[in-house]
Amino acid sequence: MKLYSYFRSSASYRVRIALALKGLPYEYAAVHLVKGGGQQLSSVYRSVNPDSLVPTLEDGPHVLTQSLAIVEYLNELHPEPPLLPSDxxxxxxxxxxxxxxxxxxxxxxxxxxxxxxxxxxxxxxxxxxxxxxxxxxxxxxxxxxxxxxxxxxxxxxxxxxxxxxxxxxxxxxxxxxxxxxxxxxxxxxxxxxxxxxxxxxxxxxxxxxxxxxx
Amino acid sequence: MKLYSYFRSSASYRVRIALALKGLPYEYAAVHLVKGGGQQLSSVYRSVNPDSLVPTLEDGPHVLTQSLAIVEYLNELHPEPPLLPSDxxxxxxxxxxxxxxxxxxxxxxxxxxxxxxxxxxxxxxxxxxxxxxxxxxxxxxxxxxxxxxxxxxxxxxxxxxxxxxxxxxxxxxxxxxxxxxxxxxxxxxxxxxxxxxxxxxxxxxxxxxxxxxx
Incomplete structure (x- = not known):
């Protein structure tokens, strides 16, 4: 898996926690939100995620966006430890x-x-x-x-x-x-x-x- | 079930759609977000939902807030028709x-x-x-x-x-x-x-x- 992330982004931080709790290894691709007017706005990053937002998670051929959707996805595919209660x-x-x-x-x-x-x-x-x-x-x-x-x-x-x-x-x-x-x-x-x-x-x-x- | 809702609130509107798609009957409790400075700020409503936001769904003894969490809940308890794909x-x-x-x-x-x-x-x-x-x-x-x-x-x-x-x-x-x-x-x-x-x-x-x- 490859995570497009900015160290200070809260939404990226959420996904990093979920990946760490699940013990899943991933490649870290830094996207600087301030430098050069914001690398998230570059055509290179927009071809990955047209929303120009971080994080984006690439899991094989799948490109996943929106931190909460990504965490739910990780939790569904890697159920242990569970990140949602059973009730x-x-x-x-x-x-x-x-x-x-x-x-x-x-x-x-x-x-x-x-x-x-x-x-x-x-x-x-x-x-x-x-x-x-x-x-x-x-x-x-x-x-x-x-x-x-x-x-x-x-x-x-x-x-x-x-x-x-x-x-x-x-x-x-x-x-x-x-x-x-x-x-x-x-x-x-x-x-x-x-x-x-x-x-x-x-x-x-x-x-x-x-x-x-x- | 009882839904605290404001007719114009997008978040309330989302839950109303989910309830209608599931065919679930409910009591409608209007909370006017503008009148009198906003009924959502009243102590009566805050005792239901301290966030002072609509919607709130009461399902028996359970008080549920945040529209997306409510829709996921309704979808889990009443799976048909499904509001999320199977994959x-x-x-x-x-x-x-x-x-x-x-x-x-x-x-x-x-x-x-x-x-x-x-x-x-x-x-x-x-x-x-x-x-x-x-x-x-x-x-x-x-x-x-x-x-x-x-x-x-x-x-x-x-x-x-x-x-x-x-x-x-x-x-x-x-x-x-x-x-x-x-x-x-x-x-x-x-x-x-x-x-x-x-x-x-x-x-x-x-x-x-x-x-x-x-």
Whole structure:
């Protein structure tokens, strides 16, 4: 398998965690999202993935995009260890936590959105930082109220093993720290992310440990 | 089952389509996202869903959130007709198209994001419209280049039956039309959405046919 990835991309980070948890080897193809105006926009990369987004996973002849779809695919083809619980209601819970990160927080604070705010709307650095912080606060606030009383929460979002939910949570917390967002109001969210970050697979997948890390 | 829904919400619309395709009856609980500053922010609704987002599906004692997680749940519990293909690679394709809408287009043009642009960043109506249009163009542009050459495309996104991908595509096209976004550059996207809209289940689920339609 070959993973097109950018070390700092949350979505790439998710897939790297899943691959590491499954113990699957892969070739790392770096796509720099900033250098030269963004290598994801090059015709070479667009011929792989016309969306100009990372990650893309090549598995033999198959080209897979969208991190959550890739993780579900990896989980279906390589069931051990499972990244989703065996019960349908628990699965819906895990997927919904993952989607709360992937649909409510991450897209609004994506690099291209921040670039649009700056370049097309001319917002100040301060307004851009406030925007970022606002959506993390809205998203983590909602997650915290949900998870603090959730009976399924254990060492991880759903019990004692990491799932798709932890795979999405960790990169978002890593990102928030990178932008120096205060996280004191989200103790459950932070504790869960820190628990997962202690695992070897999560360590291997983190941005600093990628070949293209700066 | 009880669905908390707003007639215009794309995410609610997705779940309504899935329920209609499965032929599942449900009670409709309207949550008005604009009236009175937004009923989703009321303490009554927050006690159901602390995220203050629609939809929420109550299935007996279970409270389910996030439209894509709900659709996967419905599909697991009520397998007929299937909303995902039987092959893992095709499933990844369908999920990735669904996520291209749910993660790349919809969140950035969500009501609360448009409200933030207006109220906190003070952008003009024109800039807000241009923002909306920009992200539809980016998202539909990427979808169009992907789908126009995709061998799996048939009457629907994946062959001859509607899937999770069509469930996400239709509300986004409906929304773009509501905002008068020109769609001439996306003939495949529009054709697929129009094919799906002809089905009775998609008609039943559309905003105009909801009890809270204005």
């Amino acid at each position: 349908a209601v628990d699965r819906a819970y895990v997927r919904s936590v993952a989607l709360q990160v992937a649909c409510e927080i991450h897209p609004v604070n994506n690099l291209r959105v921040l670039q649009y705010l700056k370049n097309s709307l001319g917002v100040t650095e301060e307004q851009k930082t406030e925007w970022y912080r606002h959506w993390v606060d809205v998203g983590f606030g909602a997650l915290e109220s949900r998870l603090e009383d959730e009976r399924r929460v254990g060492e991880f979002v759903c019990g004692g093993t990491p799932t798709l939910a932890d795979i999405c949570l960790v990169p978002q917390v890593w990102n928030a720290r990178r932008f120096n967002i205060p996280l004191d109001d989200y103790p459950t969210v932070v504790c869960l992310a820190d628990n997962a970050m202690k695992l070897e697979a999560f360590k291997m997948a983190q941005p600093a440990n990628q070949p293209d890390a700066e | 893992a690679v095709d499933r990844a394709y369908v999920r990735s198209v669904a996520l291209q809408v749910a993660c790349e287009i919809h969140p950035v043009n969500n009501l609360r994001v448009l409200q933030y642009l207006k109220n906190s960043l003070g952008v003009t109506e024109e800039q807000k419209t241009e923002w909306y249009r920009h992200w539809v163009d980016v998202g539909f542009g990427a979808l169009e280049s992907r789908l126009e050459d995709e061998r799996r495309v048939g009457e629907f996104v994946c062959g001859g039956t509607p899937t999770l991908a069509d469930i996400c595509l239709v509300p986004q096209v409906w929304n773009a039309r509501r905002f008068n976004i020109p769609l001439d550059d996306y003939p495949t996207v529009v054709c697929l959405a129009d094919n799906a809209m002809k089905l009775e289940a998609f008609k039943m689920a559309q905003p105009a046919n909801q009890p809270d339609a204005e």
